[in-house]
Amino acid sequence: MRTSLVLKQRRPWPEICFPNGEWVLALALAVEIAVFSAIGENFFTWSNFFEVVRLSVELGLLALALTPIMITGGIDLSVGSIMGLSAVVFGVLWRDGGLPIAAAVGAALLLGCLAGLLNAVLIAKLNLPPLIVTLGSLSLFRGMAEGITKGAENYSGFPAGFLRLGQGYLWGVVPVQFSVLLVAIAAYWVLLHRSAFGRTLYVVGFSPSGARYAGIPVQRRVALLYFLSGLVASVAAVIYVAHLGQAKSDAGTGYELAAITAVVLGGTSVFGGRGTVWGTVLGLFAISVLQNGLRLAALPSEMTGVLTGVVLVLTIGLGRLRARAQRNEATIDEADSMKNSQLAILCCAVVGGSLIVAGTNIWLMRSLRPADIAPARTAARPGKRPVIAMMPKSKGDPYFISCRAGAEEAAKEAGVDLIWDGPTGLDPAKQNEVVEGWITRGVDAIAVSVENSAGISTVLRKARARGIKVVTWDADAAPDARDFFINQATPEGIGFTLVDEGARLLGGKGEFAIITGPLSAANQNSWMEFMRQRVAAQYPGMKLVAMRPSDDDRDKAFAETQTILKVYPKVKLIVTISAPAVPGSAEAVQQAGRKDVFVIGLSLPNLCKRYVHDGVVQAVVLWNTKDLGYLTVYTAALLVEGRTGQGSLQAGRLGTVEVRGSQVILGKPFIFNKANIDRYDF
Amino acid sequence: MLQRHRREVSLIVAILVIGAVLAVVAPGFFTFANQRDLMLANMPVLIVALGMVLVILTGQIDISVGSQFAICSVATGVFARMGLPTPLAGAAACLVGALMGGVNGALVAWVRIPSIVVTLATMVALRDGLRWVTQGAWVQGLPPGFQWFGQSQAASELITAGCAAVLAVGMNWGLRNLAAGRVVYATGSSPNAARLVGINPRLVVFAVFVLTGALTGFAAAFNAVRFLQIPSNAGMGLELKVIAAAVVGGVAIAGGRGTIAGTLLGVLLLSMIGPGLTFLGLSAYWERAVEGAIILAAVAMDAVRVRSGIHADIVSAQAA
Missing domain, CATH: 3.40.50.2300 (Response regulator)
Incomplete structure (x- = not known):
């Protein structure tokens, strides 16, 4: 059966609501929400809804900027780096340059435009493939941010009025930056779906040469999109700075990949010519709800990646199958379209293959170190045991893994439930998100190894205001943001x-x-x-x-x-x-x-x-990392029970531990050498 | 000739310029020991790039190679600990890689999900899956004969270099002269035309993904034997390095155009920059910026030199 290219007169409602097969994604999102409402704590609440929204603003802005670019068949990998560079320049101009906040924001936005312009010139004017250009500028912009700050400089101490942009709430519930996201969504929706300009982008994506014959100034259109994406990335940078209260050269690292994931999940074709703003928004929330839900259900954050992969393949795969069934075209490409039975066999083979890979991996690792791979403690039991949530700087780091062993031991001895979760790489923004998740979930104590003091102190203060005990370990936050710091070594x-x-x-x-x-x-x-x-x-x-x-x-x-x-x-x-x-x-x-x-x-x-x-x-x-983990959990447990004295505390097998002010002292750094190293196993 | 290979020519110019600067300012860069170390350090990028070229030539992309590399590294160690001799453990790692490549390939070729979506999914899923299973633990306590395949260091390095060279030369020759090589170009240039001349483009796509997986396993195994223990976070960012080397080397991301020789030049240029800057005494803080600028300059060079008239193709030239 052949269908011609005649537009149908009457479109059925699913096609109006979901012009690009977004129903699969909407369904996936609904399933996520249903599952997490059942297993997560305080998941299905208004405050959590706005929390999810608040944490997805920066990513959402980048995803929106990428949508039209990908519709024209291009890509912009440099958005995360532009964020980093804008954030740093904003910090430099405000603190060292003495500019007022508004002027510094203006300069940061201007810088974003310039960065976008560089991409635009190289791609549209010099005719270079966007993938290479933005791969190069990804390094260039991030490198400039590192060069300017010498990697270490961390700009903080911004005035409260500015921080409200990223931390405040309108009418007590709606996050301020949500309004920015809404405006951006509306603007991109009009641009893509309600303007002649937007239609030409689809034409460019379908066939650039065709677009040119139709009289569309392809170069200028494409250039404008990269320019816009630089601007939007710098807006995201300003919000990121206000959100975390700090500007550092690592702002936005890896955001480009997350944003691209949201866009393709939303059904935008990487070949160009297909995609909607609506789909991108759904894709964005599918990812952020997944992350938030896993946190509230106290499941390990490594599941995020695995599940994101599964959702990505399933939604896009289902969308493709449906599109093919509907089209049923007899083009050369599709002439050998397979029978359903073959397809079923193939799907089984693929799923089977993945299971084998996963299975062998698990089996191999079991055979490697059976003791180490005890399943992570999942959701807290309904009883009245206190829940202590503990965060390393980075989950995969061997150093923190050895801390965890001690933490588990103390949790068992002190009769508390331990949640161990955190970012999988060094990422101050992720640390904030995890703490926010724990506040929403309602834990009794939080113990954080702080990656960036200025950034996390605001959330920790919020946690204390809700009556949650806060302990920092390994690296400290601002002294008023926590009850105790477990000081292993300065x-x-x-x-x-x-x-x-x-x-x-x-x-x-x-x-x-x-x-x-x-x-x-x-x-x-x-x-x-x-x-x-x-x-x-x-x-x-x-x-x-x-x-x-x-x-x-x-x-x-x-x-x-x-x-x-x-x-x-x-x-x-x-x-x-x-x-x-x-x-x-x-x-x-x-x-x-x-x-x-x-x-x-x-x-x-x-x-x-x-x-x-x-x-x-x-x-x-x-130092003895096991003791550090042990002491941290023990102190948190004592805090929850209100049994911390002055001058010292009784920490289980460690005996009496010195307390200096609000610092619990583990001991001096220890030097391991040939003579003593065999006595330690961690 | 110059027209057809203008990216290669640009690259050679760039490499010569950097080389000349280094030869004058820091002659130590060209000592045998340094060149050997650089070659070995970049061997994984090179071997994986050989597979990536094929994938990109068919018009696809594979961004999961970094995660595959980590899994294959760990697999090599685990197999060796189970008592397999090192070469067999390496072969087993290749199989694991081929299996993962096969999953990618099947999803791309037959379920027809765009390769960037599939490999984006497997990239995050495999990386996080490995983290979940290992909990970040390294593979320790490898058998004594594991390092250097039980040979001397020099012999093992010679084996590694030899294998990489044979692979590179063989694939360069095969891509030009064997039917199996030509079908890769045909598939990438026009899948429909390829079908009409009797090629099964889906099988070709599947095959190149499997091959890339196997090569990744190969690279992981050869990298693993240089050390005494195997970290579970290996290969972070490998995919970007490999893709950058291929595209800088003139492989068209839209498929059908590009050579192994160009890619080798790309690997060479990118591998020179980092250590070269150290030799020149540049501060580490500015290194990434300079790296990015050099990549941009190298690719902008051929665009500026020969301004092609076909502006309308700007967008089609990139669609992956």
Whole structure:
């Protein structure tokens, strides 16, 4: 049966409401809401609805900006980086440049326009593929943000009137930034679906050469879209800064991928010519409801990725199947369209294949370390056991995994339920979202390892105002934002210990180099600051010649160390201050056969044991991470029961622990070396 | 000749310029030891790029290779711990990779979901799935013969380099001269025309995804044996590096156009920039900005040199 290209006179209502097959997605969203209403706590409430909305504004703006670009068949990978650059420039101009807030906002928006313009010129004028151009500008803009701030600078202390834009509520319930999202949605809806301009974008997406023959100025249209996307990304940056109360070079990292996911989930074709604003909005909420719901149900955040993948394949797959069934066209491409039975077999094969992959993975890992893969504790039991929610900076980091072991132990002893969740990578915005989720869910105590103090303190204060006990551990927030800080070691203590140990090995003089984590990691930056101070004050003979990032990646640390050894042959000491990077540096020194080079750093004994015994790594500075996790949960449990005294507290197997002001002191940083490392297993 | 290979020529110019600067300012860059280390460090990018070229040539894309790489690395270690000799563990990792590539390929070729959607989904799902299962734990306690395939370091490095070279040269030759290579170009240029001359484009697409998965496993195994333990977060951002190398190397993202040789030049250029900047003593803080600028300059060069008249194709040239 052939259908011609004649427009139907009367369209049935599903096609009017869901012109692009969005019903599949709407259905998926409905299922999500139904499931999470059943298993999540306080999920189906107005306040949670607005919470979800509030947290999806920045992402929503980027997704909206990407929709028309993808409809024309292009892509813009640089939106997240433009956010970072705008945020940083906004901070610089306001704090260091002394501009009033409004002028700084204006300048940030202007900068976004310029960044968009650069993409536009390269893509439309020079005829370059958008994927390469925006891949290049992704690095360029992020790199400029890092260069301007030296990775470390964190602009905060913005006036309350400005912060209201990202943290305030209209009439007590509606988040202020929601209005910005609404305006953007309306504007893009008019642009795409109610204007001649919008129709031409679809034409461009269907057939650029056809569009040109029809007299459409393709270049100018496309250029305008990239320009707009720069502007919208900088608006998102301003809201991000107001939301978190800080501007740092890592703002918006990875947002481009999340935004693209929302857009394609919303049914926009990556080949161009198809897509709606309505679909993008549905896609956005499908993702943010999923994240929020998993949090409120206290399920591990790794499920987000897995489920997002499943939802993505299912919705798009179903949409494709339906579209094909409807069209039933006899084009060459479709001539061999398969029978349903074949399709069913194929789907089964694919699902089966995925199950095998998943199954073998699980089975393999079980065979690897059965003890470590105990299922995460899920939703709290209905009884009256207190619930303590504990957040690491990054879930996958071996350092935090060893903290968790102690935390679980303390939870068992103190008779509390433990929720362990957090971002899967260093991400201050995600930390805020997780805490917001816990506040909505209603836990008894929150324990946070703070990635960025300025950003998270606002939410922690909010939690305290709701009567939730707040403890910070590993890294502190503002003192008024928490009840206690579990102080395992000050940045000063770590920096000084590392330098002292290095100076001892070098005999007080010589060149050394530092391998850090990501350039913008707050902890590492403050350690380096104290290391520099110590060297300047105590060891005039020592000289820091190079500092390189490892991005917490063992292989990158390995390559960077190799390069340092060659460029700076006089370097006799490598100080590596990221847990996964130390084995990388050690392996590089060992393979280079440089017995004259010392490696020290901050890492876990288990990762470094072999290198310590081989004499490559001389010292690993750390504290007992299991005790840190243990003490954190124990203190939180005591707080909930109101049994914290002055001067000291009784923390289970750790006995009496000193309390100084509002700081619980775990002890001094510990140096692991050949003599003692075998006594520790974490 | 120059017209047809203008991206390659631009790249060679860029590489020569950077090389000349380095040769004058930091001659240490060209020592054998440094070149060997650079080659080994970029070997995973190179091998995965060989597969990615095929995928992009058929008009598809695979952004899940970074996650596949992590899973294959862990799989290599787990198989080795189960007692398989290292080469067999590596082969098993290739199989795991091929299986994951097969899932991608089947969804793209037969369920007909756009490849960027499928691989976006598998990218996040596989990465988070691995995190969930391992809880971030590294694979430790590998058997003593694991590192360097039980050979000496030099021998193992020679094996690695040899395998990569054979693969690259073989695929470059095969793509030009074998029927199996030509069908990849045909499928990418016009799937309909390919069908009419008797090619099954879906099978081709499926095959290139499987091959990419297997190559990713191969790269992961060869990378794993250089160390004593295997992290579970390997390959972060690998997909971007690989795609950047391919597109900078002149592979058209719309399919049907591009060469292995160009991609190798792309890998070479991108792998020179980072360490090159360290050799020049540039501060790490500005490195990413300079990297981005060099990529943009390299691709803008051929556009500025030969302004093509077909402006209308700007958009079609990118649709993946």
